[in-house]
Amino acid sequence: MTPKPKIKDLLDESACAHNKTRKTACNAPTPGATTGGCAFEGAQITLFPYADAAHLVHGPMTCLGASWETRATKTGWEGRDLTQVGFTTGISTKDVVFGGEQKLLDAIGYIVERYAPEAVFVYATCVTALIGDDIDAVCRHAEGKHGVPVVPVHAPGFVGSKNLGSRLGGEAALAGLIGTAEPEEATPFDINLIGEYNVTGDMWQYSHLLEELGIRVLSTLSGDGRIARIRTAHRARLNVIVCAKSLVSLTRKMEERYGIPSVSLSFYGKRDTSAGLLAIAEALGDAELVARTRRLVAREEAKLEEKLKPYREVFRGKKAVLNTGGNKSWSIASALQDLGIEVVATAVKKATEADREKAREHLGEKGVLMMNPGAEQSKIIDETGAHLLLAGGRSLYTAIKKGIAFADVNQEKKKSYGGYGGLLNLAEDLKNALENPVFTNVARRAPWEK
Amino acid sequence: MGEVSRKSKKPLQVNPFKLSQPMGAALAFLGVDRCMPLMHGAIGCTSYTKVYYTRHFAEPIAIQTTAVSDVTAILDGGDYSIVESVKNITGKVTPSLIGLHTTGLTETKGDDIRAVAGKIDFPLVHVNTPDYEGGLESGWALATRAMIEQLVTPTESIDDDKLALLPHASLTPVEVEKIKEFIASFGYEVLALPDLSTSLDGHLGEKQAALSGGGISVEQIRGLADAGLVVTVGDSMQGCARALLEKNPFVRHLHFRHLGGLEATDALAARLMKETGVERPQPPIARWRKRLQDAMLDGHFSLGQTRVLVVGEPDQLAGFCQALNEAGARVAVAVSTVDSPQLETIPAAKVLVGDLEDAENLRDEYGLIVGNDHAEALARRFGKALVLRGFPNWEQVGNQLKNDVLYEGGAYFLFEAANAATALREHKEGH
Numbered sequence: 067m068t069p070k071p072k073i074k075d076l077l078d079e080s081a082c083a084h085n086k087t088r089k090t091a092c093n094a095p096t097p098g099a100t101t102g103g104c105a106f107e108g109a110q111i112t113l114f115p116y117a118d119a120a121h122l123v124h125g126p127m128t129c130l131g132a133s134w135e136t137r138a139t140k141t142g143w144e145g146r147d148l149t150q151v152g153f154t155t156g157i158s159t160k161d162v163v164f165g166g167e168q169k170l171l172d173a174i175g176y177i178v179e180r181y182a183p184e185a186v187f188v189y190a191t192c193v194t195a196l197i198g199d200d201i202d203a204v205c206r207h208a209e210g211k212h213g214v215p216v217v218p219v220h221a222p223g224f225v226g227s228k229n230l231g232s233r234l235g236g237e238a239a240l241a242g243l244i245g246t247a248e249p250e251e252a253t254p255f256d257i258n259l260i261g262e263y264n265v266t267g268d269m270w271q272y273s274h275l276l277e278e279l280g281i282r283v284l285s286t287l288s289g290d291g292r293i294a295r296i297r298t299a300h301r302a303r304l305n306v307i308v309c310a311k312s313l314v315s316l317t318r319k320m321e322e323r324y325g326i327p328s329v330s331l332s333f334y335g336k337r338d339t340s341a342g343l344l345a346i347a348e349a350l351g352d353a354e355l356v357a358r359t360r361r362l363v364a365r366e367e368a369k370l371e372e373k374l375k376p377y378r379e380v381f382r383g384k385k386a387v388l389n390t391g392g393n394k395s396w397s398i399a400s401a402l403q404d405l406g407i408e409v410v411a412t413a414v415k416k417a418t419e420a421d422r423e424k425a426r427e428h429l430g431e432k433g434v435l436m437m438n439p440g441a442e443q444s445k446i447i448d449e450t451g452a453h454l455l456l457a458g459g460r461s462l463y464t465a466i467k468k469g470i471a472f473a474d475v476n477q478e479k480k481k482s483y484g485g486y487g488g489l490l491n492l493a494e495d496l497k498n499a500l501e502n503p504v505f506t507n508v509a510r511r512a513p514w515e516k
Numbered sequence: 517m518g519e520v521s522r523k524s525k526k527p528l529q530v531n532p533f534k535l536s537q538p539m540g541a542a543l544a545f546l547g548v549d550r551c552m553p554l555m556h557g558a559i560g561c562t563s564y565t566k567v568y569y570t571r572h573f574a575e576p577i578a579i580q581t582t583a584v585s586d587v588t589a590i591l592d593g594g595d596y597s598i599v600e601s602v603k604n605i606t607g608k609v610t611p612s613l614i615g616l617h618t619t620g621l622t623e624t625k626g627d628d629i630r631a632v633a634g635k636i637d638f639p640l641v642h643v644n645t646p647d648y649e650g651g652l653e654s655g656w657a658l659a660t661r662a663m664i665e666q667l668v669t670p671t672e673s674i675d676d677d678k679l680a681l682l683p684h685a686s687l688t689p690v691e692v693e694k695i696k697e698f699i700a701s702f703g704y705e706v707l708a709l710p711d712l713s714t715s716l717d718g719h720l721g722e723k724q725a726a727l728s729g730g731g732i733s734v735e736q737i738r739g740l741a742d743a744g745l746v747v748t749v750g751d752s753m754q755g756c757a758r759a760l761l762e763k764n765p766f767v768r769h770l771h772f773r774h775l776g777g778l779e780a781t782d783a784l785a786a787r788l789m790k791e792t793g794v795e796r797p798q799p800p801i802a803r804w805r806k807r808l809q810d811a812m813l814d815g816h817f818s819l820g821q822t823r824v825l826v827v828g829e830p831d832q833l834a835g836f837c838q839a840l841n842e843a844g845a846r847v848a849v850a851v852s853t854v855d856s857p858q859l860e861t862i863p864a865a866k867v868l869v870g871d872l873e874d875a876e877n878l879r880d881e882y883g884l885i886v887g888n889d890h891a892e893a894l895a896r897r898f899g900k901a902l903v904l905r906g907f908p909n910w911e912q913v914g915n916q917l918k919n920d921v922l923y924e925g926g927a928y929f930l931f932e933a934a935n936a937a938t939a940l941r942e943h944k945e946g947h
C-alpha cells in the first residue's frame with residue numbers, strides 16, 4: 067500500500083505555487099475557522115442578473131433554497147423577470163444513486179417550454195459534481211434540441227471561494243456566450259461593463275451619464291444584463307471592470323482573443339465617479355469625448371456639492387472607523403472623505419494586497435489599517451474619539467458600548483451608494499445614524515440595575 | 517379533508533420554499549446554550565445558513581464549517597477536516613457542545629462521522645443530515661433526536677414535576693416561551709429541547725456572541741430522562757419522544773400535532789388538567805380563551821368570505837390551517853415543503869407537496885396567502901393579501917416575537933389574517 071498523501075501538504079500546494087510571498091492568501095479554507103461563500107455562490111452572483119436567462123441549479127436543496135431572492139439585482143427587463151424565479155433540479159437520494167442527467171435534461175426542457183428564456187445557465191454543485199453528472203454533455207444535447215444557448219457553469223462549492231466562483235462564472239460566459247452573435251451596429255464608443263451587478267440599481271446611478279456622453283454600453287457582465295448583448299461583447303472597444311478583481315482574467319482573455327483593452331475603476335463617491343468617467347473617455351482615445359466628459363463631470367460635481375451643503379454642516383469634524391472587507395475598505399472610505407468625514411481607520415483583514423495599497427493611499431500616513439478589526443476597533447474609537455462606526459451587524463455592540471453612532475455596511479443592501487446620486491443616499495443614511503438617539507437609549511441601564 | 521397529492525410530476529422545483537436538512541439541524545443546535553453547530557461540507561452551505569438566519573432573526577449566528585475542498589472531497593474521510601475543525605474552534609472559544617452534522621456532499625462521499633466523532637475528546641453530538649433528503653423540519657428533528665440519544669443519561673427514576681417539551685422546527689422563540697409558560701402554570705418545571713426561546717429571542721445581550729447564548733444547557737439535556745412527562749408538538753418530533761422513552765421506560769408521552777387554534781389548545785389544557793388534577797387553569801389562560809373566541813367571532817365575517825393559500829413546513833401548516841378553518845376561513849390550497857403524515861389531517865380543499873409555481877398555477881382559488889418572503893412576489897403580482905409567516909422573513913423585523921399558538925397567539929393571528937383580507941377587499945373595491 068502506498069502511504070496516504072498528507073492532506074495538509076496537498077492543500078498548501080494546490081492553489082498558488084507561483085505566488086510565494088502571499089501563499090496563505092491563496093490557501094484552501096481552514097476547517098472550523100472559515101466564513102464566506104462558496105464558488106457556486108460567486109458564479110451565481112456573477113451571472114444571476116441576466117434577467118432573460120433561466121438559472122438552473124443542479125443540486126440538492128441547500129444551494130438554491132437559501133440563495134434565491136437574496137440580492138436586489140435590479141433589472142429594467144419588461145415583463146417577467148427571471149431573476150425572481152428560482153429553478154433547481156432538487157436532486158434526491160435516487161438521483162445521487164442513479165445519476166441526475168435525465169432529470170437535468172427534462173428540467174431544461176420544462177424551463178424552455180414554459181419560461182422561454184434567452185439562455186439557460188446550468189450550475190453544477192458539490193453533490194452533482196461528485197457523482198459525476200456529465201453536465202457538459204447534457205447542456206450540449208439540450209442546446210441542440212431547443213435552439214437556445216444552454217451554458218454549463220462549473221463552480222461546485224468545494225473548488226473554492228466566492229471570488230474564484232465569480233471568475234468561473236465569467237469563464238462560463240466567455241466559453242458559452244461571448245462571440246456567438248454579432249451586434250446590429252457598432253459605434254466607436256462601445257464598452258462592456260464587467261463586474262457591475264447592478265445591486266440596488268448601482269449601475270443606474272451612472273449609466274445615464276455614459277449615455278449622455280455618447281458612450282454606449284454594448285453589454286454587461288452582468289448588471290441589468292441581456293443575453294443577446296453579452297453574445298456580442300467581443301465587438302466592444304473597451305472593457306470597464308467595475309470594482310471587481312475576480313474578472314481580470316476574463317478581460318485579459320478578451321484582450322488576447324479580440325484585442326479589447328480594459329480599465330479597472332470604481333463608482334463609489336464623487337472623486338472616484340469623476341475619475342472613472344474620465345478614465346473611460348481617455349481609454350476610448352477621443353479628445354472631443356474627453357473634453358465633453360470634463361464638462362459633464364464639472365457640472366455634476368457642482369450639482370452634487372449644492373445638494374451636499376446641508377450635510378457638510380452635520381459632518382464637519384466627524385471621524386469614522388470603517389470595518390468592512392475587500393474593495394469596500396477603500397471605496398467606502400473614499401466616499402466618506404468626499405462627504406467631509408475623516409476616516410481614522412479601515413479594516414484590511416479581508417482585502418487583497420492591491421486593495422491594501424489603495425486603502426493606504428486613501429487614508430494617508432495617519433490612518434490605521436486594521437489587520438484584526440474585531441479587537442482593534444474599540445481601542446481606536448477611544449484613542450481618536452471617533453463618532454461613527456461603519457461595520458457589519460456584529461460590531462453593533464462595540465458602538466453601543468462606546469456610545470457612538472453605527473451604520474451597517476455589510477447588510478444586504480437596499481439602497482444604492484454608487485455614483486453621484488448614491489453619495490447623497492449615503493449622506494442621508496449617515497446623518498440619520500448620527501442623529502439617532504437609539505444608540506444611547508439602548509445603552510441605558512434599567513432602574514433596577516447599577 | 518381534501519385530496520392530498522404527495523408526488524410532483526415535475527423534473528425540477530420552480531420557486532421552492534423548501535429548506536435543507538443541514539439548515540434545520542444547525543437551527544436545532546442553536547437552541548443549546550454555548551453550542552457550536554459544525555456543518556460537515558464545503559464552505560457555501562454554512563455561509564448560506566449563517567447569512568440566512570442572521571437576516572431572519574437579526575441576530576449574530578454562530579456556526580462553523582469543516583470546509584471540505586476539492587482535495588479533501590476526494591482524499592479525506594472526514595478524519596482530517598473534522599478533527600482539524602474541532603481543534604480550530606476550541607482554540608478560539610470554549611463551546612459546551614459541538615453539533616456535527618453532514619451535508620449532501622459528505623454523505624455522497626460516504627464519510628463515517630460516527631467513527632470520526634468517536635476519536636474526538638470533546639463533547640460532541642453527530643448526526644447525518646444529507647440535504648438531498650427531508651427538509652428543515654426533519655433536520656431539526658434528527659439533530660434533536662441525536663442529542664437525546666447521545667447525551668441523555670439513562671435512568672429509571674422519575675420526577676413528576678419535570679416536563680420535557682420537544683417543539684417542532686417552525687415554532688418561533690416566543691411561541692416556545694408561551695408554550696413553556698402555559699405548561700408551567702400547571703405546576704411543571706418545563707425544559708424545552710431545543711430551546712430557541714432563550715437563545716434567539718432577540719434580547720439585547722451584553723456583547724457580541726461567538727457562540728449561541730441562552731438555550732437549554734448541556735447539563736439539562738443530560739438529565740432530561742427523569743422527566744415525568746414528555747410533550748411533543750408536531751408530528752416530526754415523534755421520533756425524539758421515542759428516543760427519550762428508550763432512556764427511561766417510565767417516562768410518559770403526550771403528543772400534539774400542533775397547537776394552533778381553539779380545539780388544539782383545549783386539548784392541551786384538558787390533558788394538563790387531567791395529569792395534574794388542577795381544576796381550573798390560571799385566570800389569564802381562561803381570559804385568553806374568551807378573547808380567542810371573541811376574535812373568532814369578530815374575524816369570522818371577513819375570514820368567512822376568504823379562501824386561503826397556506827405554504828409551510830408540515831407541522832406549521834397543520835396549525836395554521838386548523839386555526840383558520842375554525843374561524844370560518846376556507847383553506848383552498850395548502851402546499852407543504854415535504855411529505856408528512858400531517859398532510860392527511862389538514863383541513864384544506866387541496867393539499868400538495870410542492871413549490872410556489874404549483875401555488876401560482878392555482879392562483880384563482882385563493883385571495884389570502886399565509887407564507888414566507890418568497891410568497892411576496894406571488895402576492896404582489898396577482899394582488900393577493902399576505903400574512904408573512906415562516907422562514908425566511910427578511911422583509912420585516914420582529915420574527916422571533918410573532919406568536920400564533922395557543923389561545924393568545926391564536927387571537928392575534930386571526931385578527932391579523934382577517935384585517936389583511938379586509939384591507940385587500942376594500943382596496944380592490946375602491947378601484
Ligand code: SF4
Nearest residue numbers: 129192223558560561
Ligand atoms: S458548498 Fe456546495 S453544496 Fe453547499 S451551497 Fe455551495 S455548491 Fe451547494
